[in-house]
Amino acid sequence: MVTRSLLAVSRASFSLLRATSRPYSTATETKFEAKYDPAEGDRLRKLRNIGISAHIDSGKTTLTERILFYTGRIDEIHEVRGKDNVGAKMDSMELEREKGITIQSAATYAHWKGNAINIIDTPGHVDFTIEVERALRVLDSAILVLCAVGGVQSQTITVDRQMKRYNVPRICFVNKMDRAGANPWRIIDQLRTKLKLNACAVQIPIVAEAKLEGVVDIVNMKAYFHEGAKGETIVTKDIPADLVEAATARRQELIETIADVDEELGEMFLMEEEPTNEQLAAAIRRATISLKFCPVFMGSAYHNKGVQPMLDGVISYLPTPFEVPNHALDAKNNEEKVTLSSSSADPFVSLAFKLEESRFGQLTYLRIYQGTLRKGEWIVNTRTGKKVKVPRLVRMHSNEMEDVDSVGSGEICALFGIECASGDTFTDGNSALTMTSMFVPQPVxxxxxxxxxxxxxxxxxxxxxxxxxxxxxxxxxxxxxxxxxxxxxxxxxxxxxxxxxxxxxxxxxxxxxxxVAYRETITSRANFNYTHKKQSGGSGQYGKVMGYIEPVEEELEDGKTVEFLNETVGMNIPHQFIPAIEKGFNEGCEKGALVGATVTNTRFVLEDGASHAVDSSELAFKLAGLNAFREAFLSAGPQILEPIMDVNVNAPVEYQGTVIGLLNKRKGTIHDSDVRDEYVEVNAEVPLNEMFGFSTDLRSISQGKGEFSMEYKRHAPVASFVQTQMIDEYKKALAAKNK
Structure with missing residues (x-):
């Protein structure tokens, strides 16, 4: 038990911490006032929109399968790449069942203890990261699944970055607690150090003879055991005597962690008041929704342990649609940010976040932010201004559809027969609101x-x-x-x-x-003063542009990598020709002067120029912009960039030296290697161009026991001798084509 003197020290430390500590959240600290229609408050209070995300092979799809079984959505449990040739419900594509991986995110919905849950199961493989990106863009909260042995891995870091980008509250589920070497406390430490999350356990495992028997809920101080062939029966008991001390200590740690970020519980902690179970649960909910805390659950989805208590946690700690701020931009009012309500009675606003081709035509997935969508109604695509009719409205259950007549705010649905692009906003036509776009990574x-x-x-x-x-x-x-x-x-x-x-x-x-998708960029500023002049009888071409190009250090909006700035004053260049100059610059960026790769991280600043009353035209200024950029580019310290991958290799410990040697041979930079349970995990950065054929080499040196995952990290300059070599090869190839 924690002694009174220890608590006094904790409280003294805590009062100092409250003055200096900051939550990990990058979200705005301004208080968000939830808005919803009281008439439908009960429906919204009992609605959750969650995504399930993780590193590959952490058990996301297996967890989703158990959630569907325990909520009564499916009658039988089928495994990923199962022996019965059926496969998990959410892996509906034949290729997914063959390879045992999720390729496309799949949506479904379920009911748990009177609450409705919309669920999107996302892929774990980095190659399909856009599926995670667009799911998190529209969801209110998420479950981050971690392997109890593997812990925080490369794709976990990517998923965490995506959750933080869209300010998505999450709970963590430490899966595979029945595996040899499972250590949830090491995983929680990784969440704190690697992901900078304010994470703490809300459960401790009950392990008997190396088997996971159940979990202890340290919020309610009860033990949950799983009975029945598929763990469907939860038996609530008193905490086993040998775990009472550990549970009490972990509960005290939880209270201190929450008190650090929640004012109400913090005051109770300083006053030495013991919170009730209800007060502690309410504080966890407040801190989780405000992105200041991350509760950690434990279990084994494959062995049917810990899933139902985690579902209780989803309802208890994750937000309803009206507790999450959602914004749109008003095109009629200089794109002013507008906070959307969650009322079904307000004007309709929704986002098309995913498209699929089906036998009935294009299937468009929608997240409805406010208003109601009804079958047969007319809606307007804000981007195109086109008015379209909703011929068929469905709710998805993996690849199955259930027809509905209407869908209220906060819901996720799908409709047929509407031509649109991913990221389009639909309204009822009475407003010019548009949702902000999602981040789309560049191909590598x-x-x-x-x-x-x-x-x-x-x-x-x-x-x-x-x-x-x-x-x-x-x-x-x-x-x-x-x-x-x-x-x-x-x-x-x-x-x-x-x-x-x-x-x-x-x-x-x-x-x-x-x-490999090489890029080109510049390293210094270069001025341009270019005149495009051509006379061939009759009206000619004339356009003069002056300014400079410079490298872009900061991150640009909407994932852009190049920027055009018009800083001209007066009418030396008529305004109608400015877009043509920008077009010329963008055309120049499509194919760089070094090896014909896309130009990135470059800003074109137009300061002045000149025009001719007769000979100036859009074409003349477009060519002036294009040639000015190309000329200045070669004077601005041009560089070739190559994609660098974050590579994570797992192999038996006896192959550690060989694996490191293999990575070094491929110009890899080793960051760290960690040995645990007779396996070594090596993290390195390796140029993508060196990774072709790596899987074959890894298998051969490790007798098929090694495996690896990689994800794009950044573009970095190639070595100077490699750049010279690449430029020479490009020139030779061009000369051969022009012969």
Whole structure:
């Protein structure tokens, strides 16, 4: 038991901490006033929108399968890549069941103890990170799943960054507590040190003879045991005698952690008052919703332990739709930020966050922020101004659909027969509100692709569909080679789409060697003073531009990597020609002067220029902007950048030296290696160009026991000798084409 003197020390330390500590949250500290219609308050109070996210193989889909079973949405439990050839409910795609991974996020809904829960199960593989991105963009809260042995891994860090980007409150679920080497306290320490989360356990595990029997709820000080063939019966008992002291100490740690970020509980702590179970639970809820705390649950989804208490935690600690601030921009009022209510009676506003092709046409997933959507109603796409009718409205249960007549605010639904793009806002036409866009990462790898044999319309139809569905999948035709180039987030990403073309469109494809998505940038400022002049009889072309280009250090809005600034004064350049100059700059950025790669992190500042009353035109100023940029680019310390990947390798400890040697051979920078339970985990940064064929080499040196995951981290300059070599090769290739 914690003694009174120890508590006094804790309280003294705490009062000092309250003056200096800051919560991890980057969210605004201004108080958000929840707005909703009291008439439907009960429905909204009993509604949760959650996403389930984690590193690959942490057990997200298995956890979702158990949630669906315990909430009565499915009658039987099926495993990921199961032996019964059925597979998990949320992995509806044939490829997902074959490979045992989630490729597309899947939506469903369930009911738990009178509460409605909309759930989106997201992929864990980094190549499909856009699925996580758009799910978190529209969800109110999330469950971050962690392996009790693997802990915080590379993709966990990415998911955490995405949750923080959209200010998503979350609870953590430490899964696979039945595995040898499971250590939840080490995982909580990683959450604090690696993710900078103010995390603390709200449960402790009950382990008997190396088996997880249940969990102790340290908020209510009760023990939960699982009985029945599939753990469906929860038996509540007193805490086992050998765990009472540990549970009391952990509860005190929880109270101190919450008191640090919650004013109400902090005052009680300083006054040496013991909070009731209800007061502690209310404080956890307040701190979680305000992004100042992260409660940690424990269990084993595969062995049916700890899932139902975690579901109770979802209801108890995660926010309702009206407790999360959602904003739109008013196009009629200089894009002023407008806080949306959660009332179904207010004007309709929704966001199309995901598109899918189905046998009935395009399926558009919508998150409704306010208002009500009814079947047969007319809605307006804010981006296009187009008015469309809602022919069919459904709620999704993985790949199954359930028709509904209307959907209220705070809900997630889908509709058919509407042409739109991912990220479009729909309203009732009475407002010009538009939702802020989501972050879309740039592709890092490309392949040339062509149909095997005779080209059919299915080839272009498939590529068009995949581009519409997935913003990270890009297609373009190379102007010089006339080849079709597909770009994406990794080898697996592109491999999946090539395989889907074969299965879904009966189109066999031949792919070329993977090409790394190099970038070009500048390192210093360079001025330009360029005149485009051409006379060929009759009216000619004239446009003069003056200004400078400079490197961009800060992050730009909406994921942009280049910026055009017009700082001209007066009418030396007529205003109608300014967009043409910007167009010329953007065209120059599409193909850099060094190796023809996309230019990034560059700002073009137009300061002055000149025009001619007769000879000036949009074309003249576009060419002036293009050539001015190209000329200045070569004087601004141009550099080639290559994608650097964060690589995480797991292998038996006897192969530690060989694995590190393999990474060094591929120009990797080792950050740390951690040995646990006869396995070594090595984290390194490696250029993507060096990672081709890595899986084959890793398997051969580790007798098939090694595995790795990688994710894009950043673009970094290539070595100077490599840059010279690449420029020479590019010039030779151009010369050969021009012969």
């Amino acid at each position: 790898i490309s392949l040339s692709i062509e149909p095997k044999g005779k080209e059919s319309t299915n080839f272009s139809r498939a590529l068009n569909r995949f581009q519409r569905e997935d913003p990270t999948f890009k297609v373009h035709v190379d102007a010089e080679s006339k080849q079709t180039i597909i770009s994406g987030m990794g080898e697996l990403h592109l491999e999946i789409y090539v395989e889907r073309m074969r299965r879904e469109y009966n189109t066999e494809c031949i792919t070329g060697k993977p090409q």
